[in-house]
Amino acid sequence: MPPSARAAAAPPVSSPSKLAEDLHAQMNAARKAQDKARALLLGTTLAALKNREIELRRPATDAEVVEVLRKGIKTRRESVEQYLAGKRQDLADKESAEIRMLEEFLPPEADPAEIREAVRIAIAGGATDLGKVMGQVLPRFKGRADGKLINQIAREELQAG
Helix, strand or coil: CCHHHHHHHCCCCCCCCHHHHHHHHHHHHHHHCCCHHHHHHHHHHHHHHHHHHHHHCCCCCHHHHHHHHHHHHHHHHHHHHHHHHCCCHHHHHHHHHHHHHHHCCCCCCCCHHHHHHHHHHHHHCCCCCHHHHHHHHHHHHCCCCCHHHHHHHHHHHHHHC
């Protein structure tokens, strides 16, 4: 097979997500500034992202990068609860600082009023139980709203309606 035919047969290489590039740039800046805590956090996050890309067998999209960030935030929130229960305020503060650092990279949160309106539309469209409402509303706010918030609003609206 001539080299030109092989090049044509190769799958297109997609560019990395803008958010992943930003994470790399911020990690390098943290290293240069010798901000060890931030560099470690971003390095750990990028490692989790790399594992996700290996699972996907392709570069992650911005939405998938947001999923990795949200998973890291969720894990740290659970750690904060555990540390506070164990009366370890110092460790809880460290985890809280990491949460704030990761939240810098997330897209703006969806307005609760917007979520409530989407829930009302889903209910008016015939979704009568929580599962159906969540199935319609959750994908619309993926990466922009916490599932717990959507669930809470959906429960409130189903009880009120």
